[in-house]
Structures are given as structure tokens and as C-alpha cells.
Amino acid sequence: MKPDxxxxxxxxxxxxxxxxxxxxxxxxxxxxxxxxQLFEQAIKADLAELGLTYAEFDVLAALLRAPSCRMRPSELAKSLFLTSGGISNVLQRLSAAGYVEREADEGDARSRWVRLTGEGRRMAEAALETTAGAYHDVSAGVPEEAVRQAADALREILTHLSRRRYR
Incomplete structure (x- = not known):
């Protein structure tokens, strides 16, 4: 095995x-x-060509995966490990770009939904395609079996670490 x-x-x-x-x-x-770092560098460069930051892409992708392509800002922040201020800034930029819109939650007057617009869906799909290409480019030449083994080993480690509480 070659040293790194x-x-x-x-x-x-x-x-x-x-x-x-x-x-x-x-x-x-x-x-x-x-x-x-290697994956993020490649992804950020490709996303910049689409006019997106990594955080903006993360939000668009999360909304695309969500039922009805909508989530509450607090759900987005929690699932993406962002602060409430961080998610607010990202949502403002995405809203200004026309990729998301906020709508009232009929069941809770204190809460709002964030929903992908049609343009937001198109951008999310384009960004997913772009990032898939970046992942492929970065991992080119690595045997698929090695990637699978590493992914499985990391899952096992993460499962154990996720059970712990840290200060």
C-alpha cells in the first residue's frame, strides 16, 4: 500500500x-x-459555475428529497447541521434567486414552509447532476470495491460515534 x-x-x-x-x-x-476537502473543492468549483454555494446546493437538494418539495426552516437547519441564522441567510439568497418561496403553515400560524419553485427544482436537478460528476471525477481510478469497503467501514464507525453525546 502506497503511503499518503x-x-x-x-x-x-x-x-x-x-x-x-x-x-x-x-x-x-x-x-x-x-x-x-477533495470532494468539497471539486463540488464547490462546479457549483460556482451554476451560481450556487455549497450551502445553497445542500438546501435545494434537501428540498428536492422532501415530500412535496417543502420543509420548515427549522427542519432544514437541523438536517443540514446549520444554525437558524445560517439557514435564514441561505433561504434569503435562494428566495431572491427565485429558487424557493415561503408559504404559511395553515396548521401553525407561527410556522412557515419553504418550498422549491419550478426553477428551483430545475436548478436542484442540474446541481445534483453536476455534483455527481464531481464525485465521479474525484474518485476516478479508485476501485469500486475499495470505495464500497471504505463506505461500509465508515458507516459502522459513524453508527458507534452517533450514539455518544459530546459537549
């Missing part, structure tokens, strides 16, 4: 007296972070 940039850090961690299990966890975290 993370492997260069391991001797320093060993010299610092870190346990092998902690070193493995650090390697995992660093590699996950690096993979995320």
Missing part, C-alpha cells in the same frame, strides 16, 4: 507517546477530513 500525507504524521505521534489506538483514530479523522 497522513502517514508522514504517524512517527511524530509515536514519538509523542500516543497509543496505537489513538494514532489509528487520528489517522481516520485526518483521512476523512482530507477526503471531504
Amino acid at each position: 500525507e497522513i502517514d508522514a504524521m504517524v512517527p511524530r505521534w509515536q514519538e509523542a507517546g500516543l497509543s496505537s489506538s489513538l494514532i489509528a483514530t487520528l489517522e481516520l479523522g485526518k483521512r476523512v477530513s482530507r477526503l471531504n
Whole structure:
């Protein structure tokens, strides 16, 4: 197996007296972070050509997946790990672009729905196609079996970590 940039850090961690299990966890975290950077760089560049930020794409994709292509802002924020202020800013930009519209919730006067417009649906579908291409380009040359094994292993780790509560 060919060494990567993370492997260069391991001797320093060993010299610092870190346990092998902690070193493995650090390697995992660093590699996950690096993979995320590679995917996000490719995706952000492609989304910029469509005039979207990554957060705007995330909201459009979430709405496209939702029943009736609508969600409450609080649901969007929670599902996308955004703050209420962050989701508000993104929704303002998407609304100004004509991709989403807000509508009253007939069952709760204090709440509103956010819904994709027809143009928003078209943009969400175009952005999904674009990001799929970016993922494909970044992972080109990696054996499908290796990707599958890594995805399954990360699912198992994430399942265990998701059960914990952190401060």
C-alpha cells in the first residue's frame, strides 16, 4: 500500500507517546477530513459555475428529497447541521434567486414552509447532476470495491460515534 500525507504524521505521534489506538483514530479523522476537502473543492468549483454555494446546493437538494418539495426552516437547519441564522441567510439568497418561496403553515400560524419553485427544482436537478460528476471525477481510478469497503467501514464507525453525546 502506497503511503499518503497522513502517514508522514504517524512517527511524530509515536514519538509523542500516543497509543496505537489513538494514532489509528487520528489517522481516520485526518483521512476523512482530507477526503471531504477533495470532494468539497471539486463540488464547490462546479457549483460556482451554476451560481450556487455549497450551502445553497445542500438546501435545494434537501428540498428536492422532501415530500412535496417543502420543509420548515427549522427542519432544514437541523438536517443540514446549520444554525437558524445560517439557514435564514441561505433561504434569503435562494428566495431572491427565485429558487424557493415561503408559504404559511395553515396548521401553525407561527410556522412557515419553504418550498422549491419550478426553477428551483430545475436548478436542484442540474446541481445534483453536476455534483455527481464531481464525485465521479474525484474518485476516478479508485476501485469500486475499495470505495464500497471504505463506505461500509465508515458507516459502522459513524453508527458507534452517533450514539455518544459530546459537549
